[in-house]
Amino acid sequence: xxxxxxxxxxxxxxxxxxxxxxxxxxxxxxxxxxxxxxxxxxxxxxxxxxxxxxxxxxxxxxxxxxxxxxxxxxxxxxxxxxxxxxxxxxxxxxxxxxxxxxxxxxxxxxxxxxxxxxxxxxxxxxxxxxxxxxxxxxxxxxxxxxxxxxxxxxxxxxxxxxxxxxxxxxxxxxxxxxxxxx
Amino acid sequence: xxxxxxxxxxxxxxxxxxxxxxxxxxxxxxxxxxxxxxxxxxxxxxxxxxxxxxxxxxxxxxxxxxxxxxxxxxxxxxxxxxxxxxxxxxxxxxxxxxxxxxxxxxxxxxxxxxxxxxxxxxxxxxxxxxxxxxxxxxxxxxxxxxxxxxxxxxxxxxxxxxxxxxxxxxxxxxxxxxxxxx
DNA sequence: CTTACCATGTAAGGCGTTACATGATTCA
DNA sequence: TGAATCATGTAACGCCTTACATGGTAAG
Numbered sequence: 104x105x106x107x108x109x110x111x112x113x114x115x116x117x118x119x120x121x122x123x124x125x126x127x128x129x130x131x132x133x134x135x136x137x138x139x140x141x142x143x144x145x146x147x148x149x150x151x152x153x154x155x156x157x158x159x160x161x162x163x164x165x166x167x168x169x170x171x172x173x174x175x176x177x178x179x180x181x182x183x184x185x186x187x188x189x190x191x192x193x194x195x196x197x198x199x200x201x202x203x204x205x206x207x208x209x210x211x212x213x214x215x216x217x218x219x220x221x222x223x224x225x226x227x228x229x230x231x232x233x234x235x236x237x238x239x240x241x242x243x244x245x246x247x248x249x250x251x252x253x254x255x256x257x258x259x260x261x262x263x264x265x266x267x268x269x270x271x272x273x274x275x276x277x278x279x280x281x282x283x284x285x
Numbered sequence: 286x287x288x289x290x291x292x293x294x295x296x297x298x299x300x301x302x303x304x305x306x307x308x309x310x311x312x313x314x315x316x317x318x319x320x321x322x323x324x325x326x327x328x329x330x331x332x333x334x335x336x337x338x339x340x341x342x343x344x345x346x347x348x349x350x351x352x353x354x355x356x357x358x359x360x361x362x363x364x365x366x367x368x369x370x371x372x373x374x375x376x377x378x379x380x381x382x383x384x385x386x387x388x389x390x391x392x393x394x395x396x397x398x399x400x401x402x403x404x405x406x407x408x409x410x411x412x413x414x415x416x417x418x419x420x421x422x423x424x425x426x427x428x429x430x431x432x433x434x435x436x437x438x439x440x441x442x443x444x445x446x447x448x449x450x451x452x453x454x455x456x457x458x459x460x461x462x463x464x465x466x467x
Numbered sequence: 468c469t470t471a472c473c474a475t476g477t478a479a480g481g482c483g484t485t486a487c488a489t490g491a492t493t494c495a
Numbered sequence: 496t497g498a499a500t501c502a503t504g505t506a507a508c509g510c511c512t513t514a515c516a517t518g519g520t521a522a523g
Contacts, residue, residue: 308473
C-alpha cells in the first residue's frame with residue numbers, strides 16, 4: 104500500500120495519456136522511457152491482467168487493421184491510484200553500470216582492454232545521444248500543443264545532459280589511460 | 286559460462302585487491318561502488334559460500350580485535366575467472382530512475398509536486414557530489430602509489446561529471462517549470 | 468546497561484527476464 | 496513464400512531484497 108509496485112504505476116501512467124494495447128505499451132516504453140526504464144512482455148501482460156482484476160483499468164476487445172487487439176483504458180480508481188503514487192517521495196534511483204564495474208577492476212584487465220570498453224560505451228552513448236537530440240527537436244516544436252509535452256521534454260533533456268557528460272568523461276578517461284601507458 | 290553471474294565477479298574483483306571478510310566486502314561496496322552498484326548481505330554471504338564451493342576463493346577463520354571472522358582470499362582459478370569476465374563485452378548498463386518516471390508523468394501530478402521531486406533529487410545529488418569530490422581529492426594524492434588507483438579515480442570522475450550534469454539539469458528544469466506556471 | 472556497530476547467516480517472497488508457444492498480416 | 500512485424504500470452508527460473516535470527520564487543 105505504502106509504495107505500490109512500480110510496474111503497475113508505469114503502465115497506469117502511460118494509460119493516463121491514452122488507451123493502449125499491451126503491445127503499444129511496450130513500444131511506447133522502448134521509445135519514451137528507454138533510457139531510464141525498461142520492461143518485457145513477460146511482465147507487461149501479467150501486470151495488465153492484474154490491473155484489470157483490481158479495477159484500475161478496463162479492457163476492450165477491438166479490431167484494427169484487420170487485427171484483433173485488447174485495448175486498455177484507465178479507470179477513475181486507476182487514475183487516483185496513480186496520482187497517489189506520484190506525490191509519494193521517490194524511493195530509489197539506481198544504476199547498474201557494468202561498464203563502471205569493469206573500469207573499476209581495470210587494473211586486472213589492462214589498459215588496452217579497458218580502453219576498448221570505454222570506446223564501446225562511447226559509441227553506444229553517441230548513438231543514444233543522437234536519438235535523444237532528435238526527440239528533443241521534435242518535442243520543442245510541439246511543446247505548447249499539450250501540457251504533458253513539457254514533462255517529456257524535461258526527461259529528454261535530462262538524457263541529453265547526462266549523455267553529453269558521459270562523452271566528455273570518455274574523452275578525458277581515454278587521454279588519462281593513454282598517458283598512463285607511456 | 287558465457288557471462289557469469291555479476292555478483293560473483295564483483296566479489297572476485299574486490300577480493301583481487303586484498304583478502305576480506307563478507308562484512309568488509311559489503312562496507313567496501315557501499316563506499317567505493319555505491320553510486321553504480323549495490324548488494325545486500327543476503328546476496329553477499331551465499332555468493333561467498335558458492336565461490337568457495339567452486340574453488341574461486343578460499344576461506345580462513347581468523348581472529349582480529351577479539352572478533353571471529355571469516356576471511357576470503359581469491360585463488361588462481363578465481364583470478365582467471367575474473368579476468369575472463371573482464372574482457373567480455375559489457376552486457377548492459379541500466380538505470381532505473383524513479384525520479385524521471387515521476388517527472389515523465391508530471392502532468393498528472395502538477396507543477397508544484399514535480400518541482401518538489403526535482404528539489405529532493407537536487408539535494409541528494411549535491412550531497413553525493415560532495416562525497417565524490419572528497420574521494421577524488423583523496424585519490425588524486427595517492428594516484429601514483431598503486432596501479433589500481435587510476436581506475437578508481439576514473440570511476441569517481443565519472444560520478445562527478447554525471448552528478449554535475451544532473452545539477453545543471455535541475456537548475457534548468459526548475460526554471461522551465463517555474464515559467465510554465467505563469 | 469544499552470546503544471551502536473561488528474559479524475554471519477537463512478528463508479520467504481517479490482520482481483522481472485528469457486525462452487517458449489501461437490498465430491495473423493504485410494511486404495518484398 | 497519467407498521474413499518481419501503485429502499481437503498475446505505462459506512457465507521456468509534467476510536474482511536479489513527484506514525481514515528474521517543470533518551473538519559478540521565497544522563505548523557512553
